[in-house]
Amino acid sequence: MPTPSALPSPDSLASAESVAGFDQVARADLQSFDELGAGIIEKQSVKLACCAGCSICCSLRVDVFAHEVFLIAHYIWSHFSPEELATLYTRLAAHEDRVLPLTPYEHATTNIRCPLLRDDGCCSVYAARPHSCRRHHSQDLAACQYTYDHPADLETPAAHHQELYYTLTEAMLQGFEKYAELGYDPTIYELGTAVAEALRDPTSWSRWRNGGHAFLHASVTPPA
Ligand code: SF4
Numbered sequence: 001m002p003t004p005s006a007l008p009s010p011d012s013l014a015s016a017e018s019v020a021g022f023d024q025v026a027r028a029d030l031q032s033f034d035e036l037g038a039g040i041i042e043k044q045s046v047k048l049a050c051c052a053g054c055s056i057c058c059s060l061r062v063d064v065f066a067h068e069v070f071l072i073a074h075y076i077w078s079h080f081s082p083e084e085l086a087t088l089y090t091r092l093a094a095h096e097d098r099v100l101p102l103t104p105y106e107h108a109t110t111n112i113r114c115p116l117l118r119d120d121g122c123c124s125v126y127a128a129r130p131h132s133c134r135r136h137h138s139q140d141l142a143a144c145q146y147t148y149d150h151p152a153d154l155e156t157p158a159a160h161h162q163e164l165y166y167t168l169t170e171a172m173l174q175g176f177e178k179y180a181e182l183g184y185d186p187t188i189y190e191l192g193t194a195v196a197e198a199l200r201d202p203t204s205w206s207r208w209r210n211g212g213h214a215f216l217h218a219s220v221t222p223p224a
Pocket residue numbers: 049050051054055056057058136137138140141144
């Protein structure tokens with residue numbers, strides 16, 4: 001596969017140091033993404049209903065790409081205590097049991113709590129959370145509650161700020177296209193089942209680095 005200019009080479013990624021290199025690139029991407037959103041929020045004086053501990057939206061299905069999953073897996077390995085890991089593995093196993101028998105549509109129309117959500121309503125991987133979670137926002141908490149109370153209603157629009165949402169969506173898609181153009185797995189995975197597999201199967205990383213499908217069992221979302 002082609003060697004990406006902005007990422008560590010496949011050879012160098014065989015070492016722990018190269019994993020750190022990958023994480024550095026991925027984190028820089030996410031920082032730029034956050035700065036883009038923060039700039040619009042400031043310029044347009046966007047009033048968000050979001051605050052720490054508000055997590056109604058963390059029961060939505062979250063779509064991710066493999067490189068986002070690996071950043072989260074590396075974050076978990078380097079930040080979680082053995083007790084936190086044990087709790088997470090239990091949650092991930094329960095999540096797989098619940099999600100894997102469902103079609104993506106069935107999952108998207110069912111409230112299933114993200115296994116990475118802590119009991120206090122905060123994200124356990126906040127610094128490494130994926131683009132979809134960073135893009136998600138609301139100007140009206142009541143709209144989030146409506147979505148939670150009516151999970152099968154996929155037609156009612158979310159209370160997004162239009163410019164913020166569409167600008168971040170465009171930036172997100174451009175970022176994903178960059179990886180796909182470099183020959184990396186373009187599959188859209190479901191967050192929880194993919195994180196479970198990344199933590200359980202270390203060969204997923206080398207498979208991804210070699211241009212293959214990173215995850216063999218995770219739930220996959222068909223392209224729109
Ligand atoms: S999107 Fe809605 S549920 Fe999620 S943090 Fe914002 S206000 Fe809360």
